[in-house]
Amino acid sequence: MSASRRLDALLEAGVGFVAGVPCSYLKKLFAGCAELPAGFFLPAVREDHAVAACAGAWLGGRRALAAMQNSGLGYCLEVLTSLHLMYRIPLPMVVSDRGAPTDYEEHRILGQGTRRLLDLFGIPWREAHTGEHEAEAHWLVEASERERTPAVLLVGKEADV
């Protein structure tokens, strides 16, 4: 058992490597990642480097998960399109769902375009709900591996379990 039930469910679903940049909506998930054994968690300096490292870990034989704030999707776009989508490399992603009208200004513009951005590149996504972390972990791994594509679980503040 780690600090995060969501991370436990993802590990149970076969995730064997995590790279990411923290978000305050994902505090529990990152607290769990910090407890993973050496070689399982990469604290990346920017989100594009995180997803590129996940591609390397997948080539190495692991199921690799990326975790980040949705603002990081902008940095990732070149890598998601010219690495994961083009080479068909699976990438389960846990992305915080920031940008509600009540959220701070800096989160709103990209936050309110997150779903359209993912739809534009055909990246499947789903919203996380409290208490469904096991089904969501299963969906995320399945969706990314079946089509060998990035797939995104959008996690609101209350769904960081």
Add this chain to the structure above:
Amino acid sequence: MTRAEAVALTLSSLADGDIVVAADGAISREAYRALDRRRTFYMLGSMGQVASIALGLAMTRTERVVALDGDGNLLMGFGGLAMVGGLKPANLYHLVLDNGCYATTGGQPALSRMVDLAAAALGAGYLWARRSSSGEHTRGAVESWLAARGPALLNLAVDAGETDPAPRVPMTPEEMATRARAALTSA
């Protein structure tokens, strides 16, 4: 020494089990032409991510991982140096083929002429980093680099000219990824 000659010399110095990540553009094409290996991953895009992909491999594999990078490429993804230097994977060997310019787009000058990439690697935490001119000493420089304690970075100066361009790698991206992963994971 041309970049293609330096790529060929490096590939000829590796063991069969070594894993190679070849940078997008000319470096991948030259690596394929010099010596195609099932354990080489050829990048086509994602400029700036050579070290990050190599780090993901180095963290999940025990074999040596060799990143064939370019100077402009490394500068674009400079944060990758911090991740490698911070995590210090002992099996990561980083070669920066440095022509001081963006050769494939017309030779526009790159800031590698003003930035000491080997010093930056040491500052980030690499355990070994050196700059070397290319020529008759290159084989010795490559041998010293591969014998050093990793993570180790060799910044190798190569000619700026683009002569004898190598053709594109005749595989689909999906084939490149599937083949490299299968070579690493099938018993």
